[in-house]
Amino acid sequence: MQGFFARVLLLLLALAGPVSAQDIVLGMSKNEIGITAFFNGSEILIFGALKHETEASSAGDLDVVVTIASPRDPVTVRRKDKRLGIWVNVEAFDVDLAPSFYAVATTGPFDQVVSEASDLWHQISVRQLIRAVTVPPSTNNKDQFTEALVRVREEQGLYQMLPGSVQLQEQTLFSTSVSLPSNLVEGAYLARIFLMRDGEVVSQYQTSIDVQKVGIERWLYNLAHERPFVYGLLSLAIAIFSGWAAAAAFRLLRG
């Protein structure tokens, strides 16, 4: 159903003719995500149309890359080693800024779609994105730590490589969907769309997706940070009340 809806939209977008001077016309299933009490991840559908120059089809096939990145935070990566028979943290390395969520969707295998040079320049893969903001290494094994960061977050589903997940039809219409996990941090997520030809970026477009807590989640979070004393007392009151209620209920049950 969603797919059908998207296709109709794509068709409309395509028929609309020269919409803007840009090369990419973009649509998204949502540009804001509300984290409610029952939030359990979210799927974003990203679709659009490519506006062709005259020499389009002859100059080689186009590829599309879509990236979604959460706001970036500093992360400490620690390494364990055996000391006196037990495993302890022996070394730590601060990655200055790393997104807590990052997805790269491409039309084909990443290495074929994006050349190393464009990856370096545009920071398309998560490794380049992290390296670009990290200060020059003080230790030689810095790479080992950034690699570990990427590996751990890939295992947690926070960093996603999605080769082949962008569908490109007739060199014009593209669509992809990215599923965001439930443990999202708040903030403005950046969606970037790169139009590639022979590994080089031909054009790019970006937009943001707002992720915010809403409703009771928002209220509790604000209370905890703005009136921590009241929040603490409220937590205790709930605890004492439930303790009492359970005891009273059981007394009634046993007569």
Added chain:
Amino acid sequence: MYIYLPIAEVSVNAFLLLGLGGMVGILSGMFGVGGGFLMTPLLFFIGIPPAVAVATEANQIVASSFSGVLAHVKRKTVDFKMGGVLLIGGLVGAALGVVVFNYLKNLGQVDLLVKLCYVLFLGVVGSLMFAESLRALRKSKQVTVAKPRKKRGLVHALPFKMRFRVSGLYISIIPPIVVGVAVGVLAAIMGVGGGFVMVPAMIYLLGMPTKVVVGTSLFQIIFVTAFTTMLHATTNYTVDMVLAVLLLIGGVIGAQFGTMIGAKLKAEQLRILLALMVLLVCVKLAFDLIVEPSELFSLGVAGGH
């Protein structure tokens, strides 16, 4: 059914939390321990950030201890006077513990220290209790109504004696206060109520009867953990109310069942079970320290290493 936790910022299965709360609640009611030493590691395991787990666990212990203590009050197995004296020590200790904790955090390696603390204390307390209750169990079969050995010594030579009628003791208030401080420090560092140290300390150091110990321990744990909750809520903003509610719904109900089960068991059996459980957790934690982890790298919030 998944619920998003506003402070922990993860979504978790509500029934899993209810179940965990209930299980730990039963143990809490049976043994007079808050259950934090079991729950906190379990919360780490299901992906709750450690800081949130520790702070929220304190809040949940308030609920299960309160639920448990009401049942004990009805059975008149709470020594309020002794509880009050222990509490004075406990609050001082908890405040000290937070200072020590923050100091260690600046030095780094606080995780390791907490784990070593767990292994050491759980190991010592668990094996002592296990050995002692085995002996007691064997003795009780020989129908000797042997009175517990009254240790005449330092403890009885101390000044400021006070009569604790419910416990049937006439001792100086210095040992209970020292026990309270020590447990308070440990509780704050390890992020638990401290019942698993308090209960054996009351039995073996203060010579209190086992039946009174559980209620009295719960009574003072309520206040120490309430204090800790407030400290965490106002300084670190790490108490997650939604997580706490889910845990404590299971916890308070479990605590009631636990108290019922506890009342049916003999004191020696109760002690042997608690000892076994403490040893089990100890072995698990020690195992994790010794065996090579599958992932040598771990991620943390920058700044706090």
